[in-house]
Amino acid sequence: xxxxxxxxxxxxxxxxxxxxxxxxxxxxxxxxxxxxxxxxxxxxxxxxxxxxxxxxxxxxxxxxxxx
Numbered sequence: 861x862x863x864x865x866x867x868x869x870x871x872x873x874x875x876x877x878x879x880x881x882x883x884x885x886x887x888x889x890x891x892x893x894x895x896x897x898x899x900x901x902x903x904x905x906x907x908x909x910x911x912x913x914x915x916x917x918x919x920x921x922x923x924x925x926x927x
Contacts (some may be wrong), residue, residue, distance in 0.1 A: 876899050
């Protein structure tokens with residue numbers, strides 16, 4: 861009904877908390893699961909990129925100590 865409710869629903873769904881206190885109208889119901897799935901995938905992608913970045917920094921640090 862308003863921007864505050866929309867942002868709240870989007871944040872709760874994207875973070876996969878899913879309180880269920882705000883429910884979308886019938887024509888928009890498919891948006892909730894799609895947004896939740898996007899949140900899960902982005903969490904995995906972010907963790908993978910963070911791990912790759914830290915591994916690369918650590919490897920270059922170890923290589924610099926060997927020289």
